[in-house]
Amino acid sequence: MKQTVQFSMLLLCFLGMFSCKQKTHSKKQQTTFIYTPTKPVQGKLKGVVELGTSGFNSFVIEVDKNKNWILKDREYGVSLISEGMTNTHVINQKLQDYIQKLLHKGLDSSAIHFVVSSGAIKEDLTKLMVNELKNIGHEVKVVSPHEEAKFALKSALPKGYHENSFVVDLGSGNTKISFLKDSIVIGLETHGSKYHQKGAYDEEVYEEVSKIASKVPKHKSKYCFILGGVPYQMASPDLNQKKSYIPLSNNANHYNNLAAIKGKKVQSGLNIYKAIVETTKCEEVIFFNDGNFTIGFLLEQPF
Template sequence: MQRLTVAGRLLITALILAGIFFAFRYFGGNEALRKLAPKDKEAAESQTLPSADDKTTEPAAEESTASSSGSSDEASSSQPGPAFTYTAPEPQNGVLKGVVEMGASGFNSFIVRIDDQKRWKLEKAEFGNSLVQENMASDEDIRAGLKSYIGKMLDFGVGGRNIQFVVSSGAVKIESTQKIIKALKTLNYVVNTVTPEQEGSLALRAVLPTEYYDNSFVADIGSGNTKISWKEGSFTKALETYGAKYYGNGTSDETVAADVKAKAKQVPSDHRKTCFIIGGVPFELAKSVRKGKERYTVLDAPSAYKLENAKSKAGLNIYKSIADATGCNQFVFDWDANFTIGYLLTLK
């Protein structure tokens, strides 16, 4: 190449360029460029458009989030309330004590062990023993029946001085109850009567754990009346409304619901986290959802129950009215508690 003259070098370069030109024309020339041009433009445009996961897609993502949030809110309204995990403390040693409740629908008896710190545990219970009440015609029949009833408690290990009798506020007006009170006095037993307010306060004493004093309330749906109670500092506030047997008096569901709601609305808004509920109808409601032998059962929402019994339907109306008025979505039934146990806890 170094031996070539300048003219020779130029001639060779021209031949090479000519070869390239004719080869280009042979393989398509300008037509090939036109075919390539759109692809190049598309490729160039694709580099400037946002990709599917680019930040410019956030508005769509926000719409999806809002939709998901709405679905979550709707779902949460139909979901059960938070799990109830409280465990009552066990008494250390303690003494056996017995109490008999004379209620509007019969007798209930409880044997509990209570220690010096007022921790307690239910050892035995009998519910709805109405035959004792119904079969007592004469004074002698009453005494014989009560002796048998007391004997069962003595056989269990309860000392005679540790057996108490309490008449519910709904049972005081029943004629047969007065006969039983008289018979018990002849057996040297003291019979304690309570007002609705006292009964509500005693129910709270038995069923409401101290950890829930500042955020929860208690409902005791009895046959003769319903008591709603809560703590106000060191004091207990208790209100009375209709009981589950209102249907027998010709009172309408609407009248009862209005009164129950008016009373329940007085529960302070910061005391509506959980309602501890007891009574005959709540007992029936809890049976269908109880898990094993748990002491505390969280009830289903009122709308989940389909009941046929007149008393049960009346009690459900009361339960629904309390739920509607307070907005509380966790009603916890205590299988062991009763207002009469609250009475035992007041004794030394």
């Protein structure tokens, strides 16, 4: 009970901070970030199926030899791995369904890839599932936290923003923070939005996330490009704009409603988000709306 009350007070304070920022920076937020991705020329279709701690997702992109790309199709599903509410048979059936859908969209089978997130592979059920999939002939790429951070950066960080920005992938199993240092991707890992299932407390997670976020250089913290399930919920009022990048609102009532309606995962995600924003003092947070870290994985595949 004490922890719940303390977190409620922290969340109210957090939301109050957003309310104040909205009054003083709302005009700046509408005008500072303008970016239109370059469309691919003579591109090829590539697809990926991703098994995460909470999500079972697929994405199709068109990409050219210069790594310019656009999202052609996406589908989000539920994995329920961290809750232990699935099995290898169910996962395999979902995988086969996704493969058939991608083939029907015009992809060649050699252009379809399968990825397991660094958060999902921590679960015993996922390890059994990966072995089962390999036994029946599927090649599965299991990414490390550093690889996932690198792929998230390749996915979400626009060209021209390498010098003043960093990327956050706020996942269920873990959160990855990444930025470029001398053209090398620095990837950092910390708690995910389901840390409450592991028995971690809000205050200790806030402190640990803050320590990790403090490693982001000051000159890299003008813009924070963010992706993940909880940021998706935060961006939900603006998703109908069909934009690749959506500046997150500072609407206090919206986040208050999310915390009340969506439950503990969103509350925990907001706690992580708050720690990152307050520590880095980033000027603007922008949601990447065109997929997840697996796009970066696809961009590294041969053309």
